Amino acid sequence: MKKLFVLILALALTLTACSSGGGNEDRVVNVCGWGENIDPDLIEQFQKETGITVNYQTAESNETMYAIIKQGGSDYDVIVPSDYMIGQMIAEDMLAELDFSLIPNYEKIDSQYKNLSFDPDNKYSVPYTWGTLGIIYNPTLVGGEIDSWSALFDTKYAGQVGMIGNPRDAIGAALLYLGYSVNTTDEAEIREAYKLIADARDAGVYQGFFMDELYDKMEAGETAICTYYAGDFLSMHSNNSDLQFVVPKEGSNWFVDAMCVLKDAEHKTEAMEWINFICSTEACLANMDYIWYASPNAEALEKYPAYYEENNGESLDEELFQVMAAPKEVLENCEAYLNLPSETLQLYTDLWVDLRI
Amino acid sequence: MTKKTSKLNQFFMALVFLFLYAPIFVLIAFSFNDSKSRTVWQGFTLDWYVELFRDREITSAIGTTLLVSLLATAIATVVGTLAAVGFFNMKKRIRRPLMTVNNIPMTNADIVTGVSLCLLFVAFFGVWKDFAGWLNSMGFQLPTRLHMGFATLLIAHLTFDIPYVILSVMPKLRQMDKNLINAAQDLGCTWMQAFWKVVLPEIRQGIVSGALIAFTMSVDDFVISYFTAGATTSTLAMVVYGMTKRRISPKINAVSSLLFVVVLTLLVIVNVREAKQEQKK
Amino acid sequence: MGNKRAAFAVPYVGWLALFVLAPIVMVVIYAFSAADGGFTLENFSRMETYAVVFTRSFKLAIIATVICLLIGYPVAYMISRETARFQRIAMMLVMLPMWMNFLLRTYAWMSILENTGLLNRFFEAIGLFQLINSIFGTNIEYFRMINTQGAVVLGMVYNYLPFMILPIYSVIEKLDVSLIEAARDLGANSAGVFRKVIFPLSLPGVLSGVTMVFVPSVSTFAISKLLGGNNELLLGDLIEQQFLGTAYNPYLGSAIALVMMVIVVVCMAVMNFFGEGEEQAVML
Numbered sequence: 001m002k003k004l005f006v007l008i009l010a011l012a013l014t015l016t017a018c019s020s021g022g023g024n025e026d027r028v029v030n031v032c033g034w035g036e037n038i039d040p041d042l043i044e045q046f047q048k049e050t051g052i053t054v055n056y057q058t059a060e061s062n063e064t065m066y067a068i069i070k071q072g073g074s075d076y077d078v079i080v081p082s083d084y085m086i087g088q089m090i091a092e093d094m095l096a097e098l099d100f101s102l103i104p105n106y107e108k109i110d111s112q113y114k115n116l117s118f119d120p121d122n123k124y125s126v127p128y129t130w131g132t133l134g135i136i137y138n139p140t141l142v143g144g145e146i147d148s149w150s151a152l153f154d155t156k157y158a159g160q161v162g163m164i165g166n167p168r169d170a171i172g173a174a175l176l177y178l179g180y181s182v183n184t185t186d187e188a189e190i191r192e193a194y195k196l197i198a199d200a201r202d203a204g205v206y207q208g209f210f211m212d213e214l215y216d217k218m219e220a221g222e223t224a225i226c227t228y229y230a231g232d233f234l235s236m237h238s239n240n241s242d243l244q245f246v247v248p249k250e251g252s253n254w255f256v257d258a259m260c261v262l263k264d265a266e267h268k269t270e271a272m273e274w275i276n277f278i279c280s281t282e283a284c285l286a287n288m289d290y291i292w293y294a295s296p297n298a299e300a301l302e303k304y305p306a307y308y309e310e311n312n313g314e315s316l317d318e319e320l321f322q323v324m325a326a327p328k329e330v331l332e333n334c335e336a337y338l339n340l341p342s343e344t345l346q347l348y349t350d351l352w353v354d355l356r357i
Numbered sequence: 358m359t360k361k362t363s364k365l366n367q368f369f370m371a372l373v374f375l376f377l378y379a380p381i382f383v384l385i386a387f388s389f390n391d392s393k394s395r396t397v398w399q400g401f402t403l404d405w406y407v408e409l410f411r412d413r414e415i416t417s418a419i420g421t422t423l424l425v426s427l428l429a430t431a432i433a434t435v436v437g438t439l440a441a442v443g444f445f446n447m448k449k450r451i452r453r454p455l456m457t458v459n460n461i462p463m464t465n466a467d468i469v470t471g472v473s474l475c476l477l478f479v480a481f482f483g484v485w486k487d488f489a490g491w492l493n494s495m496g497f498q499l500p501t502r503l504h505m506g507f508a509t510l511l512i513a514h515l516t517f518d519i520p521y522v523i524l525s526v527m528p529k530l531r532q533m534d535k536n537l538i539n540a541a542q543d544l545g546c547t548w549m550q551a552f553w554k555v556v557l558p559e560i561r562q563g564i565v566s567g568a569l570i571a572f573t574m575s576v577d578d579f580v581i582s583y584f585t586a587g588a589t590t591s592t593l594a595m596v597v598y599g600m601t602k603r604r605i606s607p608k609i610n611a612v613s614s615l616l617f618v619v620v621l622t623l624l625v626i627v628n629v630r631e632a633k634q635e636q637k638k
Numbered sequence: 639m640g641n642k643r644a645a646f647a648v649p650y651v652g653w654l655a656l657f658v659l660a661p662i663v664m665v666v667i668y669a670f671s672a673a674d675g676g677f678t679l680e681n682f683s684r685m686e687t688y689a690v691v692f693t694r695s696f697k698l699a700i701i702a703t704v705i706c707l708l709i710g711y712p713v714a715y716m717i718s719r720e721t722a723r724f725q726r727i728a729m730m731l732v733m734l735p736m737w738m739n740f741l742l743r744t745y746a747w748m749s750i751l752e753n754t755g756l757l758n759r760f761f762e763a764i765g766l767f768q769l770i771n772s773i774f775g776t777n778i779e780y781f782r783m784i785n786t787q788g789a790v791v792l793g794m795v796y797n798y799l800p801f802m803i804l805p806i807y808s809v810i811e812k813l814d815v816s817l818i819e820a821a822r823d824l825g826a827n828s829a830g831v832f833r834k835v836i837f838p839l840s841l842p843g844v845l846s847g848v849t850m851v852f853v854p855s856v857s858t859f860a861i862s863k864l865l866g867g868n869n870e871l872l873l874g875d876l877i878e879q880q881f882l883g884t885a886y887n888p889y890l891g892s893a894i895a896l897v898m899m900v901i902v903v904v905c906m907a908v909m910n911f912f913g914e915g916e917e918q919a920v921m922l
Contacts, residue, residue, distance in 0.1 A: 058599025208867020380746030443647025466857035473661030
């Protein structure tokens, strides 16, 4: 018993010594992305091809990622946040400018995903995935088709709607329904949108404010209507083919997740190599097949239907592909999120707390 | 105390255990589901168990979790027991405030403990950078940039594990008959011998319970680990929380089911062995 | 044992100062700071708007604690009367669920409680709804259990019940049997024995259990999100929002946490005062 204890103690001390500073001879890159957002084989492939060890960690939301970086406690090199968060990080000088000479695959990215509103000179980010926010619904339970954001606020569907648990998306949906921009800073407009949600909640329209619980709820038929992201719809659809996805006629939000490098990252060269690898067509194809989110790589998008057929033995449903990679007409009706000024952000937070206080 | 149990009692206990284990059975059942859904059954499969071992992120997280939990428990048990003995011997005046401070990790929300420790470490790293830089300018070769990693994770776990051990051992110390030590010493033992042979067996159950609770707290902790583990170390609970953006993969169900089966098997083995030993007597 | 032995605790006291006190000092500093670094009471002025959340959290935590006590005490008592082997196995079985990932267990409860979940499907299969509809003339298809405060309390009870059972069992198990026999010899019936001998002596365990359930219940966060439908905020959610949520405000978060900590410490002090002179809640 005593010997075992001494052994454990010795092991502890050696491990502790090892982890706090040694091991710098091997090349390493620390990545932080979303959970289940990358094909694990890609990580293995990268490590084999380049010899760089990848430490892949996951965050559950943009805000979580932001918090841990702001605390100073993380040592990430590459992070993969969403558009508005990138805008915020650029404004707070948290990102490093990319060295595009180390990212030749960048030219494969379709030009419509370059120089986006949150990074106008495209100095800090390389797009990773993109998609649209839309309404997912179960026609059988709802008894018809839906094509407007009004479905989220209609008492006709009381007790069947799962509102999204993210203030920007929720208030954004209301703003779109009212005909305003999702990036408005007009307090009156935002409050009007908020009132719409609060009234609907009081009238019992919502079951609750959900995020990933929606997967199970939609598939089981527990919730009939919700708003969520395109790629996630495809995942739900595979378990319940009744479900439908629609980008409402009032327009919607289209989002981009992009890879960035932190300003004080220690392994910048390795970070660029990782980004370059992920941009390559083969990596994009594999990733698309795994996470069902569209890649911004133009070549990969073109080749995907054939790739899917090869891998899965059946041809890709045209409609589903259009949900995954929304065609130009749909995108023109959509807005991307901008980073809002801090007073507006504070308003969003206060309203979101008021809603559930 | 009589050892009679009525049918009603047994029924009540069965109900409570059913309550405790209903979700466990559900999550084990869905680890065999041929889809990621937790509500729609698509068929039986062992795929998740296979994929689990191929998933480097999960397997390394399991390793880290076990390592940090076992280590933290082992160290906390020793330190906690010694500290409990120390506290027990202090004057009430000094002991009281110390015990209040000791209870703080328990009374504080996890997230506050996690964040405050993170801030502490970051502040320390900042100070170290300057200090090491100054030393380096005099010819030393120290690393200036420290990272959060296994060491900080271990420290954080120890910080919330030790109080549980202390709170387990203290009452046992109090329950113990003080005269036992005096008796042992009268019979010729040194204090150390008296401690090992007399005190420890008396408080053993407290130590074991404390260790068990400390291990449980460590294994399932998420928030504190999240803030103190750094970019290169992940525990299983951290990986699971990261998955909640998309959906928790049934691979996690598989991991939990395996853990359940392993512990259950250990329990059965230990009990069978003890039954055999009793038979021999 | 002489007071020299008190020196055993000195290394740990150093540890406490460094890793418990210092972070708390940082939390206090943050609570009184503003983003630009000055001293401010602004964070505390917002507490009034959050009073509802405080009362709700404490109310639910108290309900959960009482339920845990009502279930946990009898279970602990019954287990203590079984054979030694049963007791050991029972204790392990009580602890075992806590080694399963907390999130996973809460998701499993969702599967059980949802409108289309296992319980409702079971009730439908045995014809319970048909029976109720025919008796009362209603038209229900399911019981609404999820996304309610009740589900949140259930989640709290489920997660923290073992922490009530263990301390109470530990104390009852060590009770001096001769005391009980003496009470019986003096003419007390079972109820009297329980009321005047067993329960008072088990009080340290009860206090410990109550602490171990109440404190985490007050600050829990994932349970209200998953089982309560994210419809109402609890203290844990509120604090989490400041550190991990939409507006990163560690100062407000620290202030809320500080207030919560103070209230909890006061509650525990009151409880200990009633604890027959024990200086702090006994653990196990």
